[in-house]
Amino acid sequence: MIRVETYTEGKVRERNEDRFAYAGDAFVIVDGATDTSGRIYDGKTGGEIVAELVCKECLVAGLDGAELARYLNGKVREKYVECGILGDIGDARYRFTCGFVQVRVVGDRVIVTSVGDLGFRVNGRELHMDVKQVDIENADRRAECIARSGDVATCTESIRPYILGRFAYQNISRVSLGYGVVDGTETPDEYVKTFGYPLSDIRTIELFTDGYLLVPEAVSIDAWERAHGRVEAEDPDKWKVYRSTKSKDDRTVSIIRFV
Numbered sequence: 001m002i003r004v005e006t007y008t009e010g011k012v013r014e015r016n017e018d019r020f021a022y023a024g025d026a027f028v029i030v031d032g033a034t035d036t037s038g039r040i041y042d043g044k045t046g047g048e049i050v051a052e053l054v055c056k057e058c059l060v061a062g063l064d065g066a067e068l069a070r071y072l073n074g075k076v077r078e079k080y081v082e083c084g085i086l087g088d089i090g091d092a093r094y095r096f097t098c099g100f101v102q103v104r105v106v107g108d109r110v111i112v113t114s115v116g117d118l119g120f121r122v123n124g125r126e127l128h129m130d131v132k133q134v135d136i137e138n139a140d141r142r143a144e145c146i147a148r149s150g151d152v153a154t155c156t157e158s159i160r161p162y163i164l165g166r167f168a169y170q171n172i173s174r175v176s177l178g179y180g181v182v183d184g185t186e187t188p189d190e191y192v193k194t195f196g197y198p199l200s201d202i203r204t205i206e207l208f209t210d211g212y213l214l215v216p217e218a219v220s221i222d223a224w225e226r227a228h229g230r231v232e233a234e235d236p237d238k239w240k241v242y243r244s245t246k247s248k249d250d251r252t253v254s255i256i257r258f259v
Helices: 046-061 065-083 133-149 152-158 160-169 221-234
Strands: 002-009 018-023 026-033 097-106 109-115 119-122 126-129 193-198 204-208 251-258
Touching (some): 002 018, 002 221, 018 046, 026 046, 026 204, 026 251, 097 119, 133 160, 221 251
Antiparallel strands (some): 002 251, 018 026, 026 097, 097 109, 109 193
8 A cells, every 4th residue: 555645835836846746656756947938838837847747757658767768858859849949949948847756666666767856765764865066066156145245136146147057067968067857858877867676675755856955854744844944944045054046946745655
């Protein structure tokens, strides 16, 4: 028997680009990122569109690892054609982009596929997080600026050229600032992480997006939200202890309990 608990909240409630879904023996959490064009498609941002698409396709694909990433990129590319923007995506700034973690029960095994900077934790102990080096450097630039000036808004805006510059490293392999996403192009295999576990060894798997900057000790939604509350109390603008490129982000956590 499997039980699922989840909580999600957008930094702007009506524009939450995180998604979680499950069906049968497949579970997926997705963190969508809006393209910088500012376009809206039938009332949705690119981040919302790609998050919903990847959620839906993971649940029906029956795939794992690099094969899954290739399948998802193909589906995103089809979406570009549908939206009439295939000619724009040579520039990474205009792509619909997301990271995801999929959990799939396959016979007596549990297979986890991860792309991007989401995280997961197995049995409350084994933690996997993949923070982008380019984001670490940009968060440090922002923090240093705020420490000097005290002006959060200006310093956040001041790193915008660097935020746009990171697209030069998107799905580029073998470079120190490179990182992987699903964006309708090709995700290098080095950015697709796959993990396998005996089903009999698994009690819980927690999936979470990068809106959670502190991982709690306990395995519960309340514990995750208390950890988030602590971050908000100690460092609301995310430049002291919990450094980020922005003050707020969408956050989602899902707990899969194997009982």
